[in-house]
Amino acid sequence: MAVKLTKNEQKKQKDALRQYQRYLPTLQLKQQQLQVVIRESQREIEKLKEEQMKAVEALSDWIAVYGGNTVFPPESSISTLVQIDRIEKDRGNIAGVEVPVFKELLFKRVEYDLSYYPLWVDKALDGLKDIAKYDALIATLEERIELLSHELRTTTQRVNLFEKVKIPETKENIRMIGIYLQDQQTSAVVRGKIAKKKLVKVS
Numbered sequence: 001m002a003v004k005l006t007k008n009e010q011k012k013q014k015d016a017l018r019q020y021q022r023y024l025p026t027l028q029l030k031q032q033q034l035q036v037v038i039r040e041s042q043r044e045i046e047k048l049k050e051e052q053m054k055a056v057e058a059l060s061d062w063i064a065v066y067g068g069n070t071v072f073p074p075e076s077s078i079s080t081l082v083q084i085d086r087i088e089k090d091r092g093n094i095a096g097v098e099v100p101v102f103k104e105l106l107f108k109r110v111e112y113d114l115s116y117y118p119l120w121v122d123k124a125l126d127g128l129k130d131i132a133k134y135d136a137l138i139a140t141l142e143e144r145i146e147l148l149s150h151e152l153r154t155t156t157q158r159v160n161l162f163e164k165v166k167i168p169e170t171k172e173n174i175r176m177i178g179i180y181l182q183d184q185q186t187s188a189v190v191r192g193k194i195a196k197k198k199l200v201k202v203s
Helices: 007-058 060-068 121-202
Strands: 084-094 097-107
Touching (some): 007 084, 007 121, 084 121, 097 121
Antiparallel strands (some): 084 097
8 A cells, every 4th residue: 555755644654553562462361261261161172071971971881771771661761851951150241252151051950750760760860850951161261262252253353463464564664755855855955955056156
């Protein structure tokens, strides 16, 4: 983009440069914060998946019973007694981004005949609910990561724009204007000296 080779334009470019240099560290800090939180969330997901796997293993015997016991028809299997109603979430703010915060997983109240199911049904249902809660926690964190990753991409684009385009471009504009103004000043001095010599010769 062509710039005017004037003092006013030089001042405008210097003001713009100061603004870019003042704003860039804020963007870089935001970029770092987003990267840290995304990594922490990814580690938290891995930890939750490990804990969920342990919970699944603890129920492995019963899970085998659910899958292999023909006493329970599909519509009456123990897994049908655990029905998610809704996930309750709060909203949080990370580096200016609104993100979901897991609050509670609520289940529908399902009535069942205790005489129809084995004695361990209540404990099994608690285990299944815990496993479902891990899914809800992981899904909430994955949603958070998606939102933060989108913001990180936008912030990184801005950092690159400032670092690689705007600041170098503005510095070059200031340099070019400075050279031009200096040349103009030198030319004016030379013209002044020539005019003075002519006046001296005339007199």
